[in-house]
Amino acid sequence: MTDPALYPCFLGPYAENDDLLESLVVGFLRDHAYWRRNLHPEDAPAIPTGANRRPDYIAFESRMRRELHALSAALKRSVPFHSPRYIGHMVSDLLIPGLAAQMLALPYNPNNVTAEAAPVTIDLELKVGLQLAAMVGFVADPARADCAFGHLTSGGTLANVQGLRLALAMKAFPVALRSAAAPIDGLPADDWQAFNLSHAETIALLDRWRAALATMPQHERAHWRSRVEAERVEALGLHAFILRHPALKPPVVFAPSTAHYSWSKGMKLLGLGRDQLRLIPGRAMRLDIDALQAGLDDCLRQRQPVLMAVGVLGSTEFGTIDPVDGIVAARRRMQPQGLDFAIHVDAAWGGYLCTLFRAEDSHLRAIEDIGREFADFPTPAVHSAVAALADVDSITIDPHKLGYLPYGSGAFVCRDQRAVELLTESADYVFSDDGATDFFARHRQIGRYVPEGSKPGANAAAVYVTHRTLPLDHAHFGRLQAQSIRSTEAFAAEAEAFIARNAGRVRACVPFAPDSNLVCLAINPVANGDPLRMNTFIRTLHRRLSADPGKPLQLGEYFGSLTTLKPESLGPVETQRTLECLGFADDALRPGEDDADRVVVLRHTLMHPFLLDDGNGRSYLAGYFEFLDRLLTGLLDEQTRDEQARDG
Ligand SMILES: *Cc1c(COP(=O)(O)O)cnc(C)c1O
Secondary structure, eight states: OOOGGGGGOOOOOTTTTTTHHHHHHHHHHHHHHHHHHTTTTSSOOOOTTTTGGGGHHHHHHHHHHHHHHHHHHHHHSOOOSSTTTOOOOOOOOOOOOHHHHHHHHHGOOBTOTTTTTOOTTHHHHHHHHHHHHHTTTTTOOOOOOTTOOEEESHHHHHHHHHHHHHHHHHHHHHHHHHHHOOSSSSOOOOHHHHHTHHHHHHHHHHHHHHHHHHOOHHHHHHHHHHHHHHHHHHHHOHHHHHOOOOOOOEEEEEEEETTTTTTHHHHTTTTTOOGGEEEEETTEEEEEHHHHHHHHEEEEEEEEEEEEEEEEBSSSSTOOOOOOOHHHHHHHHGGGGGGOOOOEEEEEGGGGGGGGGOTTOBOOOOOHHTTTTTSSSHHHHHHHHHHHGGSSSSEEEEETTTOOOOOOOOEEEEEOOGGGEEEEEETTOOOOOOOOOSHHHHHHHHHGSSSSSBBHHHHHHHHHHHHHHHOSSSTHHHHHHHHHHHHHHHHHHHHHHHHHHHHEEEEEOSSSSSSSSSEEEEEEEEEOOHHHHHHHHHHHHHTTOOOOOSSOOOGGGOOOOOEEEOOHHHHHHHHHHHHOOOOOOOOOTTTTSSSSSSSEEEEEEEEOOTOOOOOSSHHHHHHHHHHHHHHHHHHHHHHHHHHHHHOO
């Protein structure tokens, strides 16, 4: 049931590919040593040949070895992400090409803040940006002016922050041009209009501004440049900017109620304030597009500027996919009425699922073609959401999640490279302004755009080599994503059997159909009418599905995670359905009462490539549900004993 194409990809649950990884690591470590040695072989060694016989050398080595052994021993208590028994959080085994490339690059220590410190890996990072751009359907031809641009970040959190930064820069720049009375044609008539220019209009304005500056004499150019700079929100700060433009209130951001908490962090970090983050209720854990439309209508009526609408492609807790096409359509409806906003898709989790939707020539595959391999995937809604990505302004994608790469690699991709100039921090001691026209030459000083400063070039190498080894289309990287979808479908079938065979003792259900490779399972002991009691029951169950750092790892049989369903994300219809299938009264949830206002459920991330392997006479998924059977038996017996003890 495991696609044999995946056999060489991972070190493997049993470290099956240890010889392969070892030969790569040792080979390239030696290669690195020769590189050092061959820089100037005529230089005498700085560390004398006999240094390792000195007492202080030996003492140092002993201390280091002792510490490394202690570390290695301690790390044995790590969570076993590599095992198909681990179906908890969004992490699994690592792809060998990425792991090897990262280890290979590490001793060269490239710093992807500037090409001067990373002559090789900066270009790899820019190429990764183009690879990801092609994967989501953006223009990825560096010869084109409207080519996308992407870069790596430490993770999805910072990529989301970058999305907010870019949106604010784009929205506020036309306002600054107007208020500086920049000498160009076609300036918007008032501040409201300036803030509500479309993405394309702002790009066109930027182009005109650049062209105007280019034709000015040197001193005039300097004058106008600093005059406009002084009016920008980046110079004034949001408070002074709003004071200067009373028609503009602090802008709001719409995001689904399932949005990752990085959005709240980002709003605080940029000084926009968490109050300006408007969470839109959901239906079955997906953004309710009617509620978004109502919110937008309301903003238009009240002349409330909207900075951005966020759609999530693969929510962190539920793997659900928002109607990105609906968000794009809502913007299209609002634009003629004078309200415009940026659209960012948070695909930190689901980004790599797009590989399933890409043909090798990078065209979007038809839903029938994709669906041939699966029972229910993709739903028409999911296909439409992915198809609409080409129309959004920026996207977050985490290589360290469904890209199966080591931590420290998120990515931000924006649709049009011409926008990012607005993010530059002119720190002239680091960067030279050579006005380059070549895509790579122009963007090599990546530190000008990114939130970070120094950043690891080794990560860029890892992502690049992985994307080259497994191109981002359905025939390559997509095989990995396909495996996770097949695992999800198998999981759903196992869950159904579990629900049926345990019907005498628990009421259980999959509370909403998964869009991708995350499945939740709600379980309530029969005859229990109190959600608080159910939630306590699930938390106890979950503790037995967690690695206990105080106990040998081998005592843990399977590893899961837990999340909560809230009525505002589930929506009234799905909430009723879920309560009914769990045997609760319609009004069983008690709003405002801690933990009695929600449904705690088991959450399973089904990304491990070998979940369907039956090394133990049955698949790991079947094994998991058998384990759940046993856990239930133990837990329900304990409860009965406790109750008898209390009563008697
Ligand atoms: C994981 C995740 C994030 C945050 O990404 P980090 O890499 O953990 O910083 C943001 N959004 C979504 C949807 C995520 O799943």
